[in-house]
Amino acid sequence: GELRVGVVSLDTIGYFHDGVVRVRLAALARGLDLDQVVVASTHQHQGQDTMGLWGPSSLSRSIDEAYLARVEATAVDALEAALGALHEVSITVARGGAPELVSDSRLPEVVDDTFTLVRFDDLAGTTRATWTIWGNHPEALGGDNRAITSDYPHQLRERLEAEYPGSTAVFSAGSLGGLMNPLDIVGCPDADGRATCVPGDFALADYVGRG
Numbered sequence: 001g002e003l004r005v006g007v008v009s010l011d012t013i014g015y016f017h018d019g020v021v022r023v024r025l026a027a028l029a030r031g032l033d034l035d036q037v038v039v040a041s042t043h044q045h046q047g048q049d050t051m052g053l054w055g056p057s058s059l060s061r062s063i064d065e066a067y068l069a070r071v072e073a074t075a076v077d078a079l080e081a082a083l084g085a086l087h088e089v090s091i092t093v094a095r096g097g098a099p100e101l102v103s104d105s106r107l108p109e110v111v112d113d114t115f116t117l118v119r120f121d122d123l124a125g126t127t128r129a130t131w132t133i134w135g136n137h138p139e140a141l142g143g144d145n146r147a148i149t150s151d152y153p154h155q156l157r158e159r160l161e162a163e164y165p166g167s168t169a170v171f172s173a174g175s176l177g178g179l180m181n182p183l184d185i186v187g188c189p190d191a192d193g194r195a196t197c198v199p200g201d202f203a204l205a206d207y208v209g210r211g
Helices: 017-029 063-082 152-163 204-211
Strands: 003-012 036-041 089-097 114-122 127-134 167-175
Touching: 003 063, 017 036, 017 063, 036 063, 036 167, 127 152, 152 167, 152 204
Parallel strands: 003 036, 127 167
Antiparallel strands: 089 114, 114 127
16 A cells, blocks of 8 residues: 556557656656556557657668657556546456467467456446456557557457446556467357458457457
């Protein structure tokens, strides 16, 4: 009861330490009562380049500074909203596996399909929030998708918030390894066990996230 930690999960490919520091300083400047602020990325492959590594050439920094400022301001807004909705809760931690939803695209093939779910219930038994940590690259949309999307974490959060009405679902990447992903799974299997959705198909993101 003496340490208050704010956690923000960004639907970005990654976020450098200087950006994390800017979020922390902005939260401090706004007077938010937080002892620590954790900023993490889901590592989805379907959004803006927030690291400057994928420009038109190796000498070009492909970052939209206005977009970074928007991400950081929204992160602080989220922290403020969370502080404004504090509840005393009990915490339940569960672990499970989803071997049908994770593959390894690099040798040696070693698959860790473990996910961890943390559920926060208030004293009346109402679930206020869930936090899922899972080592599975959010890249069900593959490398050719041109639409900005948070990939399967969107469907995962949507499913959990439907299961627990009024709650907030947070997703964080676990140990992604080299390389846990849904690209080689049997997507949306039919009655004969054959894939009916493939990487690049939003149906695969839906199958993985809801599954």
